Amino acid sequence: xxxxxxxxxxxxxxxxxxxxxxxxxxxxxxxxxxxxxxxxxxxxxxxxxxxxxxxxxxxxxxxxxxxxxxxxxxxxxxxxxxxxxxxxxxxxxxxxxxxxxxxxxxxxxx
Amino acid sequence: xxxxxxxxxxxxxxxxxxxxxxxxxxxxxxxxxxxxxxxxxxxxxxxxxxxxxxxxxxxxxxxxxxxxxxxxxxxxxxxxxxxxxxxxxxxxxxxxxxxxxxxxxxxxxxxxxxxxxxxxxxxxxxxxxxxxxxxxxxxxxxxxxxxxxxxxxxxxxxxxxxxxxxxxxxxxxxxxxxxxxxxxxxxxxxxxxxxxxxxxxxxxxxxxxxxxxxxxxxxxxxxxxxxxxxxxxxxxxxxxxxxxxxxxxxxxxxxxxxxxxxxxxxxxxxxxxxxxxxxxxxxxxxxxxxxxxxxxxxxxxxxxxxxxxxxxxxxxxxxxxxxxxxxxxxxxxxxxxxxxxxxxxxxxxxxxxxxxxxxxxxxxxxxxxxxxxxxxxxxxxxxxxxxxxxxxxxxxxxx
Numbered sequence: 001x002x003x004x005x006x007x008x009x010x011x012x013x014x015x016x017x018x019x020x021x022x023x024x025x026x027x028x029x030x031x032x033x034x035x036x037x038x039x040x041x042x043x044x045x046x047x048x049x050x051x052x053x054x055x056x057x058x059x060x061x062x063x064x065x066x067x068x069x070x071x072x073x074x075x076x077x078x079x080x081x082x083x084x085x086x087x088x089x090x091x092x093x094x095x096x097x098x099x100x101x102x103x104x105x106x107x108x109x110x
Numbered sequence: 111x112x113x114x115x116x117x118x119x120x121x122x123x124x125x126x127x128x129x130x131x132x133x134x135x136x137x138x139x140x141x142x143x144x145x146x147x148x149x150x151x152x153x154x155x156x157x158x159x160x161x162x163x164x165x166x167x168x169x170x171x172x173x174x175x176x177x178x179x180x181x182x183x184x185x186x187x188x189x190x191x192x193x194x195x196x197x198x199x200x201x202x203x204x205x206x207x208x209x210x211x212x213x214x215x216x217x218x219x220x221x222x223x224x225x226x227x228x229x230x231x232x233x234x235x236x237x238x239x240x241x242x243x244x245x246x247x248x249x250x251x252x253x254x255x256x257x258x259x260x261x262x263x264x265x266x267x268x269x270x271x272x273x274x275x276x277x278x279x280x281x282x283x284x285x286x287x288x289x290x291x292x293x294x295x296x297x298x299x300x301x302x303x304x305x306x307x308x309x310x311x312x313x314x315x316x317x318x319x320x321x322x323x324x325x326x327x328x329x330x331x332x333x334x335x336x337x338x339x340x341x342x343x344x345x346x347x348x349x350x351x352x353x354x355x356x357x358x359x360x361x362x363x364x365x366x367x368x369x370x371x372x373x374x375x376x377x378x379x380x381x382x383x384x385x386x387x388x389x390x391x392x393x394x395x396x397x398x399x400x401x402x403x404x405x406x407x408x409x410x411x412x413x414x415x416x417x418x419x420x421x422x423x424x425x426x427x428x429x430x431x432x433x434x435x436x437x438x439x440x441x442x443x444x445x446x447x448x449x450x451x452x453x454x455x456x457x458x459x460x461x462x463x464x465x466x467x468x469x470x471x472x473x474x475x476x477x478x479x480x481x482x483x484x485x486x487x488x489x490x491x492x493x494x495x496x497x498x499x500x501x502x503x504x505x506x507x508x509x
Contacts, residue, residue: 015136015140018135018234019234019236020135020232020234021232021233021234022234023136023138026139027135027139027142027143030142034143034144034146042141042143042145073140074143074144
């Protein structure tokens with residue numbers, strides 16, 4: 001089995017449109033899915049910092065998200081035989097149902 | 111939660127409380143799926159909502175020189191202490207105060223319902239609009255007006271006392287029953303939202319029934335709602351067509367709700383006063399007791415309707431009574447019983463009156479007159495399943 005990372009991007013303004021009841025339902029769906037996974041981490045909700053080389057020197061700036069509404073929110077690590085299977089698993093994630101982006105990447109060295 | 115923060119902030123800042131709650135749910139949605147649910151989710155949500163409210167109070171300086179006092183008040187809130195045994199109790203109390211404020215006499219009925227759904231039920235504008243078959247803008251307007259009224263009249267979450275409490279409690283019952291009926295009677299619109307309405311009404315009824323504010327009438331209201339809601343699953347068949355009470359599959363009735371209904375029905379039997387809810391619950395109970403269709407105790411049901419007519423002059427109830435009259439004394443007498451209803455303005459163009467008359471005429475073998483009634487009923491405003499039902503009856507007249 002290979003390891004895959006699911007990188008989940010959030011669009012906070014989309015969530016804000018839900019009612020508390022709908023949010024509760026969403027939370028339940030996410031929790032139900034998470035039970036199946038092995039390792040997950042949430043990134044802090046602030047936009048974070050980015051280090052980019054500029055003119056040969058590293059420069060630290062605020063979050064890189066000016067060009068997009070989506071923010072990398074967290075990740076899961078799952079096991080799958082190959083990309084097809086990993087994608088199949090990722091497609092069942094509620095994130096997909098709510099129209100948000102999930103990036104699937106294989107992790108080497110395990 | 112909204113109710114609790116509103117009590118701390120003051121009802122005029124209902125919006126602020128709503129935003130803080132929204133914010134805490136958003137945080138939960140963003141973190142719980144990765145980190146797991148915290149040990150005490152309610153306390154967690156409260157802490158976040160309270161902090162968010164504190165931030166907003168500081169940032170917007172809406173309280174002027176009272177800012178520090180308000181921050182202190184919010185920080186003191188006992189609710190954020192984890193494992194607080196009083197948490198649930200305090201929450202229930204705040205919710206009750208909120209409903210009682212929403213039902214202030216200055217508030218229009220539909221505003222009371224919309225505001226209760228929004229602040230206590232956690233429904234959003236879109237869901238309320240779908241439940242009432244209204245557009246979002248109408249509901250949003252209604253809520254804005256309701257909130258303005260809270261400010262203008264300086265409503266508080268203080269419970270009224272004495273006579274005022276009694277009157278307010280009656281209004282609360284009416285609002286809850288109205289909410290329930292909105293969900294129960296219409297077949298149109300999204301079934302799930304309508305079911306949510308019934309559930310929320312039942313939840314609010316139970317909330318009051320388990321508080322010190324309970325009266326026998328409230329038990330009767332809960333019994334009535336539970337017994338009626340029990341029949342919801344059997345009311346339409348798999349293709350969404352209407353199934354009349356007499357042909358319903360009784361195994362699809364929700365036995366848990368029936369048991370709940372009877373429990374509260376028993377408890378409603380204390381005290382002298384017989385309310386409309388008592389008699390309605392008694393009718394629902396008579397139906398629920400029947401194990402097999404065709405063995406209903408119609409004379410008893412008719413008696414109850416007669417009793418109900420002495421309490422209320424509702425023409426819809428008079429129409430329902432006529433159905434019992436037909437079962438006990440025949441269609442001819444029932445036909446005579448609904449004659450005066452023709453003159454009732456609210457029943458003009460009411461498809462059910464025409465459909466009921468059609469049914470009586472059909473039973474008397476006056477087919478062409480019955481067909482006329484069903485045709486007229488089809489011209490009235492009614493839902494798709496109702497329309498299909500009327501068409502089936504019309505076809506029956508014409509064979």
